[in-house]
Amino acid sequence: MPRAFDITATTSSVQLDASGRGEVSFTISNKLGTGVTVRATVEPAGNTRAEWLTFADGMERTLSPDGTAVIPVRISAPAGTPPGSYSFNLVAASISNPDEHYDRGPAVAFTVREAAAPVKKPFPWWLVALAAGGLLIVGVVVAILSSRGGGEGPGLGVACAKKEPRCGKDLTCGAGNVCIGTAGFKGCASGEQCATGRCEVDTCQERVALMDKCDSPDDCQEPLACHEAACRGLAGFTGCEKPEQCVTGRCEAGACKEQVSLGDTCDSNDDCRSPLTCFQGFCLIPMGEKCTHPSQCVTGDCNGTCTRGVVLCPRCPLGTVCVEGQCVRPAIIRDHRLLQEMQLEPRRTIPTP
Incomplete structure (x- = not known):
């Protein structure tokens, strides 16, 4: 079976910094011959x-028939991770047909090094007196907070607490029992840190609806895709009323459908x-386009290209x-x-919103 996607990495081995962090970028090339939205895992x-x-x-990209996209992956090994070599692969799959259209990228390795032993310093006895005074202040603060009914919950990316509040202000307990931002939370870096799946200008925002403006795949409500600066339905999406509401440019019986190819039946040019x-x-x-047989042409005549023959038919029955x-x-x-050779691809007559 031919490959659906080619996946390459900028490096096969990532050097983590002293805090156990690093980053590697993967390039995904579309080999399907048709436009597709892919999700990386x-x-x-x-x-x-x-x-x-x-x-x-973000995890999703919309690719043209021969398009490519770059998806960076951040590595963050937490403190206390056992030293040694680790690795992972990137998998890219079509959202509309993930069971058949997917491929796995090359393995990328990274090494977690043993933490350097701390340098011993003379014990600062002068801090003992300062700490005693600090304890008194802390006791007063705790008493005040207790009288108000409790403090803040865990912050962004921290494991959820077992009791309320499970997470801090504007946060909620998300998948993996980790605190993530609700709509309006400020301080996110990516869509994965937001319950809405959308982070714009460091703020978690609600995803937008059909035909609303968008800048990236994370902006649109599922199962919509950001196509030509607007959220449009992929093939299989139900709820369209017009062809321009579909990535494929074809809306039939309220559903976005794939366009068909040479010799297939159709009802309109949008099909x-x-x-x-x-x-x-x-x-x-x-007429005027390349052909190899008269049956392929609207004119019924092929001379290397579809031409109007000398002998014309009367109006033929449907x-x-x-x-x-x-x-x-x-x-x-x-x-x-x-x-x-014609590189048939979905029609691009969708107007820019």
Whole structure:
């Protein structure tokens, strides 16, 4: 089976800093021949923990038929991690068909080093007196807070408390029992730190609805995708009313559908992939475009390109096409080499919002 995606990494080995942090970027290249939205996930190996690996700029990207995207992954090994070598892989999968369209990238390794032994310093006895005074102040503060009914909960990225408040102000307990931001929380760095999945200008924000403006895949409500600066439905999305509400440019019976190719049946031009056109109920090649057989052309005549023949058909009944001057039920020749050369891709007539 041909590869769906090519995945490369900027390095095969990441050098962590003294605090156990590092970053590596992966490049995902689309090999499907059609536009697709992909979601990246990490696959830890050995003793590597998934929570050490986060996506700095989100997990999803929308790719053109031959497009590429860069997805950085941050590594953060917590204090106390046993020294040794660790590794992980990046997996990219199509959101619309993850079981068939996916690929795994190369392994990236990183080493957790043993923490340097602390340097002993003379004990500062003068601090003992200062600490005694500090304890008195702390006792007063605790008494005041207790009289007010309790303090703040755990902060962003910290494990949720077992009792209320489980997390601090504007935070909630998210997946993995970790505190994440609610809408309006300030201080996020990525969508994974927000319950909404969207972080804009360091603030957790609600995701936007169909046809609202967007800048990245994290901006849109699921299962919408950010396409040409607006949130639009992927193939399979239900709730569309117009073709421009779908990434594919095709809305049928309230659902976004994939566009069809040469020789497939159609109801309108929006059903066919560019540059094909819907003619007599079939997606065919318009006049002037390259062809290899008369049955592929709306004119019924092929001379290297679709041309208007000398002998023209009368108006053919729906479901038949004109081939070399005769109305016939089509046996349309699908030349896969021609389709590949034409690089058929979804129509791009969606207006910019």
